[in-house]
């Protein structure tokens with residue numbers, strides 16, 4: 196199967212070729228011809244499957260008839276809206292639109308909260324055919340009368356499951372009500388629970404579905420290992436693993452923002468350059484951390500689940516769960532960061548006695564157990580008893596959609612930063 200057989204126009208095939216893509220991924224091969232026909236689509240696909248190109252390429256082709264070199268805003272009415280749960284994903288999707296659409300004169304922009312609204316308004320006033328947005332800022336600008344939605348003919352909900360998890364359902368419904376009823380609708384989601392199915396039923400007309408991520412399964416090409424360790428020795432084990440395996444780019448997950456900050460500082464003090472990325476960081480801080488990580492200026496990016504959702508980092512080789520998530524599905528999302536299209540990945544979980552219940556919930560979701568390999572020198576002390584995990588008080592998961600209060604302290608007690616050899620000057624996250 197080649198891209199040439201999907202019915203895409205030469206301008207798009209050229210851009211795809213320049214990206215170095217040789218064959219469409221399964222979601223692309225299945226979805227692109229259907230979307231070109233104008234069908235509504237429900238796509239079961241998580242990040243890493245090539246889903247962004249799967250909806251972006253047909254979207255660009257269908258809008259190409261409206262492409263205009265004119266500078267007049269009237270010639271650039273908004274025709275497609277792509278909603279994403281996070282700012283990072285909005286930026287990444289918009290970048291993909293620019294990349295694939297570089298030979299088609301359509302305008303796009305991303306609007307999201309956390310940054311000044313005026314530059315976004317200025318861009319919108321020039322006219323944009325494709326608007327990528329997070330729901331909150333979209334409604335904010337809509338309320339200010341800045342958006343003209345009369346010509347919208349395509350709507351994409353990307354990572355719809357995450358948007359529902361984050362409590363955006365009402366916002367989504369308000370946005371749907373503001374759009375013209377006759378349009379093509381695309382819903383992408385990694386998981387399908389009854390809420391997503393309900394949304395799909397009310398949103399989609401005679402949809403086709405494409406499912407490339409069997410429910411709650413993790414990519415087979417990701418090697419997953421659990422390292423049992425005492426809660427007080429996680430930091431030492433983490434820096435040992437990063438050094439011993441000479442990891443150059445590792446995404447590390449913590450449960451809380453506070454825990455992410457602290458861990459990034461501790462790692463940096465140990466000579467492993469790190470930054471934290473989470474919802475309390477300003478937009479420029481988040482962008483800088485991600486850029487530093489992508490270009491190799493820092494080794495470890497320490498992230499919370501929400502912040503990491505949708506991060507598109509090519510060929511991420513290592514994901515480490517410093518703390519297991521409270522919700523087993525989040526494990527699957529975390530693991531989705533590695534083993535991207537065509538590359539192999541490794542996901543390690545550092546699990547202490549407090550987290551055994553969370554681990555069994557993950558095994559149940561995966562429908563299999565993962566190998567548990569103690570690391571020499573870090574064997575857990577069997578006399579240490581489990582303690583409740585602070586953010587939920589008990590080890591029972593919080594309900595989907597609810598988030599722990601901001602600033603909830605990390606459950607992990609950390610030893611003092613060790614005196615490991617400093618590789619380079621350290622820089623803590625700020």
Ligand code: AMP
Pocket residue numbers: 215216217218219220223241242243244245246247248507508509535536537
């Ligand atoms: P996504 O699932 O949309 O986040 O895409 C994951 C990654 O796969 C991105 O870095 C894309 O650039 C890359 N990608 C998308 N389609 C292809 C393809 N057909 N061949 C190779 N890489 C691709």
